[in-house]
Amino acid sequence: MPLTAALSESTIVITGASGGIGAATARALAARGASVVLAARGAEALGRVAADCRAAGGRALVVPTDVTDPAAVTDLATRAAAATGRIDGWVNNATEAVYGLLTDVPPEEFRRVVEVNLLGTAYGMRAALPHLRAAGGGVLVNNASVLAEITMPYMSSYNAAKHGVRGLSDTVRQELRHEPWARRISVCTVLPATIDTPFFANAANHSGRRPAPPPPVYPPEVVARAIIRMLERPRRETYAGAAAALLGYQWRLLPGLTERILGAYGARTVLSDRPAPDTTGNLTGSLATGRVRGEWHGMGRMLARTGAATGLAVGAAAILTARRRRAS
DSSP: OOOSSOGGGOEEEEESTTSHHHHHHHHHHHHTTOEEEEEOSOHHHHHHHHHHHHHTTOEEEEOOOOTTOHHHHHHHHHHHHHHHSOOOEEEEOOOOOEESOTTTSOHHHHHHHHIIIIIHHHHHHHHHHHHHHHTTOEEEEEEOOGGGTSOOTTOHHHHHHHHHHHHHHHHHHHHHTTOGGGTTEEEEEEEEOEEOSTHHHHSEEOSSEEEOOOSSEEOTHHHHHHHHHHHHSOOSEEEESHHHHHHHHHHHHSHHHHHHHHHHHHHHHTEEEEEOOOBOTTSSSOOOOSOOOOSSOHHHHHHHHHHHHHHHHHHHHHHHHHHHHHHO
């Protein structure tokens, strides 16, 4: 079911709102007149995003929150409902990552990535559901990434956590179908392709090389539009960026072959040739500044890089065809 009120009359909570996709979504919602409640660890960055939202014509409340603390997430929901009267939608978007071989990533950093991406989503859903019930319905949107369906090397904790987010979303959706009070509550999952945000610069890194986004790279507004469409017309799952849909289709059709191809592709694109020192990135403290974009010029190069991804799909199909001919 969609939001029980028009978007301009709705209150939407967004975690991970201090930059990137979260900030882009907040600004887009504010431009539609929605009230947005912005959550992340960095109060100063949240303040900048809130100012942009108010300038766009919306209403914004800042609630600094670490999503790995379930009590803090519950307090976020309580404060949002108290300030605006209700919660109509909730977007679980907070994310962190660490790059490196599984054996090179410190266990505490692996755990932190899982806590933010998976447990943070679970805590957000637990906190949101009672308020959506009180509002008579609403929409939960979980940002799971296309890496909830496929995998890339050097991102083991992130891949594992995002696969968990997708499974969590599916399970809660099943549970709510059997609860009469939850029939007007929708649980949606968005699977974005590579997005041009500060995510890569802010990630922890133990690979010895600088992280880079595997092309094609899309602007964060692509995901913001997908999230808003889900709030207005909920659907179980949607991709953001054509490359994500293409990769998901390949993975389902030819899982073993696609795993090998993406492993080779990721080994060349996930990490650049530029050396980089070990860093804990934003795992130990917020590095957000309120910026939406990263440094990868997603819009300008998107078409060329989409062509490269299409070439990957054509190559996979050619390999499969050749194998079948040899077998016959």
